[in-house]
Amino acid sequence: MPYRSAERRRVLAAAALGRTVQDPGPVSSEGELLHSVTGEILDVSPHLIVIDTPEGREERLIIAPWATAWRGEAVSPADLPVGSNVIIRALRAGRVVERIWADVTRMTGVIQSIGTDAKDRTVELYCGPHRGQRTIVIPYGASGRLRVRHPQFEPGYLFDAIGIRENGVTHARLPATSQPPYRWTAVPPPPLGYSSVQSRISGTATWSDAFDFDEQGAAYPMLERSDTACDEAGVSCAGLPYLSLGSMLNVRNVCAGRTSVLPIVACGCMAGRFCDRCLECGTSPRGRIVELSPTSFVELGGDLTNGCFNVRLGLG
Amino acid sequence: MLTTIVIAQLPVLVLLLVAGTVAKIWTAARESEPGALSKLGPAVLVAERWHTPAMLCCAFGELFLTVGLLMTDYSFFRWGITAFFAVSTYVLWELRRRRPDVGCGCFGEVSATPVGLRSLGRTVVLTAMSAGMLQAPGATGWSMLTGITWAHAPAAIGGLLVLLALSPEIEEAAARLRYRAPCEQRPLDTSTALNRLRVSKAWQSHESLLSGTEPIDSWRELCWRFFAYPGLSHSGEPVDVVFAIYLSGRHPAVRVALVGIDGQPIKAKPLPDSLPVSA
Known part of the structure; x- marks a missing residue:
């Protein structure tokens, strides 16, 4: 059966169940929004960075005095080489650079x-x-x-x-993690399920660079294999409910107190094989329950070099 | 009296040995994913590449001793079974000390509960039962089995109850039967949902709007399965007809909506005005 589009699925499901179609994006009522800007460095100085975005726009951003950068190790923003691909966490409507990850x-x-x-x-x-x-x-x-x-x-x-x-x-x-002690095909089974699934599930959120450049979205492990053409989906040790490409997730970074509504755009079969915990702020329950695009991860307040944050997930 | 009790334990011993053999072979054979035996003793005590051979070796050893006990009257097999359970007790003790996280594997993957005093107690009781067989008269196990009468039943049932009480696998099996995963977490067949859709009233009332009989997309969200079909609205414009079927229950709820190309839902045609009825 041909898979159409995640966007269309969302619209059709909302119509059939009589619910409103929720737009993806950060929930704005929680302090200043973080912005993610991606592109290639055209020029950089201690106070200003000029980048070429994927849309072909030239962006000139101010580098905050407290800004830091990472390119294999912590470096000064001004030392980043021209031509590097960067992901920038920016404040003030995306004009002030706070953190830069180069070629990550x-x-x-x-x-x-x-x-x-x-x-x-x-x-x-x-x-x-x-x-x-x-x-x-x-x-x-x-x-x-x-x-x-x-x-x-x-x-x-x-x-x-x-x-x-x-x-x-x-x-x-x-x-990025402590390696699970089991082989990738021997993922521990989820705990026994009881009457119904909880409305919010806690676990670990990670990021992956397998998304399209600048894409907002998430990969989720518990998808039906037949719906997604992914023969290794549907494995998780966290007791997750089945969702589909196009379902909306309410993703809350418990550590930073930020929330975004994100669509599931990819199969997170590899994330589901990791039954680890995140120690970003306290110990999360075991299991990677969502894998975010770098842009979404940064906008939720995550640090790409830390690799994870404790997350609470609901259906958007 | 003592001989009656000893002989009555023979069917219990044979039953457990056969069950253990079958469960071990089944677990080792269906280990489609490498590493699945890494939580079961005694395989876990050997190097990883020997997990499956160790499990199979244990199973075939049990089978060999059981067949020998039943078919021959050699004391070697009685001593062998006694030694087998005595060594098992020691192995479980070691397993509990060295790997407290793994199960005994006595009945394959069903015995995944970490080794506790009950598992140890069970092997001690089995060692005692098999040691008792050394006192039985010299005859083949089969002839003793066929010679068992109702007089042996209380002792046999008593032995079985003691072993059941010492088996943590009973709780595991009961939990698996009692707690069924909620609908949202169960893999459910698409074709079953499609069959249920095709006998529903929603399908029958909207079938005339469909341009094709096969769905162009199908997906699942929680306990709902969606099927999207190409169709035409009552006014003749192209639409997607989407059905949502609840995946639990014998008569599941079915919902339907017509969605235009622009993504806007299209309201269903209003029902015709009812005819006035004269008194």
């Missing part, structure tokens, strides 16, 4: 093979049916802190790291 990427998948090089190691990752295979490099200098959080460094085990893309090569720099 996240490698979430299953270890397929590991190179035998002595120093920098090449690792093949399987990132799910939609995202395919990916080759990453673990530099010798980062291997210690990555291996200590990934003790099962062998094919069949999950891997999650944050790094940078440099000259077309993906370099892992930071572990």
Whole structure:
């Protein structure tokens, strides 16, 4: 059966059940809104950054005195190289830069093979049916802190790291989680369900760079396989209800106190395999219950280098 | 009296050994996902690549001893079963000390509850039962089984009840039967929902509006399954006819809506005015 569009599904479901169609976006009644701006650096100075957005617009943003940047490590914003792809968290209607992540990427998948090089190691990752295979490099200098959080460094085990893309090569720099001790096909079962599903579910929210550039949305693990053409969907240790592409989620960052309404736009089959917890503010219940696009993650107050925040999820 | 009690435990022992063998083979054989045995003893005590062979070895060992006990009168098999349960007691004790998070695996994946005093007590009782068999007269197990009379029943039932009381698998099985996952979390078949839709009144009253008999899209949200069909409204404009079927219950609720190309719902044609009825 051909899958049409998430937007159309949302409209049709709302009409059939007699509910209003909710527009995606942040819930504005909770302090100053954060904005996410993405693009390629054209010029940068200590006080000003000029970027070329995906729409081809040139944006000139003011860099706040307290602003920080990350490109494999903490750097001064003025030291970012021209040509870097950046994600910027901005205040004041998106004009004042507060935080910059340059060439940041996240490698979430299953270890397929590991190179035998002595120093920098090449690792093949399987990132799910939609995202395919990916080759990453673990530099010798980062291997210690990555291996200590990934003790099962062998094919069949999950891997999650944050790094940078440099000259077309993906370099892992930071572990994004403590590796689950089980193989990716042996996800622990969810707790036994009782009478009905809770209206709000708590867990971990992460981000992924597998979304389209500047896309607002989320990937959700508990989708019917037949509806999404994703043979590995429908696995989670968190006891999630079934939803579909196009369903709206009310995503609340418990740590930052910010909420957004986001559509499900992708299959989060790989996120569902991680039965870990986020320690961003207290210990979250186990299980990754949603995977956000970088833009949505930043606008909800998340830090891309931390990799997660504690989340409370409701149906939007 | 003592001999009667000892012989009465034979069917109980055979029943448990056969059940353990079948459950272990079934668990090892349907382990479609590697790592599923990593929470079951005693496989967990060996290297990961030996998990399945260890489980199968244990199962076939039990089968060998059971068949030998039933078919022959060699004391080797009686001693073998006694030794098997005695070693099992030690292994469970070690498992409890070294891996308190894993189950005993005595009955495959049903025995996933962490090893406790009850599991240990059960193997102790089984060791005692099999040691009692050493005192039984020298005959094949089968001949003893066929010679069992109603006089042995109280002792056999007593032995079985003791073992059931010491089996944590009973609670696990009862919980699985009692707590059914809510509709929102259960995988449910699309074709069943489609069949229910096609016998509903909503379908029959809107079937004439549909341009095709096969849905162009179908998706699920919580306990609702949606089917979208191409159609024409009463005024002849192209619309999507969307049906929503509740996935729980024998006579589920079905809702329907007509949505235009612009995404706006189209109101259904009003019912014709009723004819006046003369008195």
